[in-house]
Amino acid sequence: MAREQKAKAKMEQAKGKAKEAVGRTTDDEGLAAEGQAKKSKGDVRQAKEKIKDAFKR
Numbered sequence: 815m816a817r818e819q820k821a822k823a824k825m826e827q828a829k830g831k832a833k834e835a836v837g838r839t840t841d842d843e844g845l846a847a848e849g850q851a852k853k854s855k856g857d858v859r860q861a862k863e864k865i866k867d868a869f870k871r
Contacts, residue, residue, distance in 0.1 A: 820863050826856030 830853025837846030 816863060816866065819859065823856045823859035823863060826859060827853050828856075830854070830856055 830849045830851070832849070833852060834846050834849030837843065837849055
């Protein structure tokens, strides 16, 4: 389960980063902001998984 969540976090981060880059390239501030939000959501998910791993040990 933890691997699945970590993979999901990485995928969210990658999608967000790509979306943000496309938004900046096309001067679409909305798309860039949406990408940044998705990337941040992935960052939070990854941090949560790291905390869970720390308490498992």
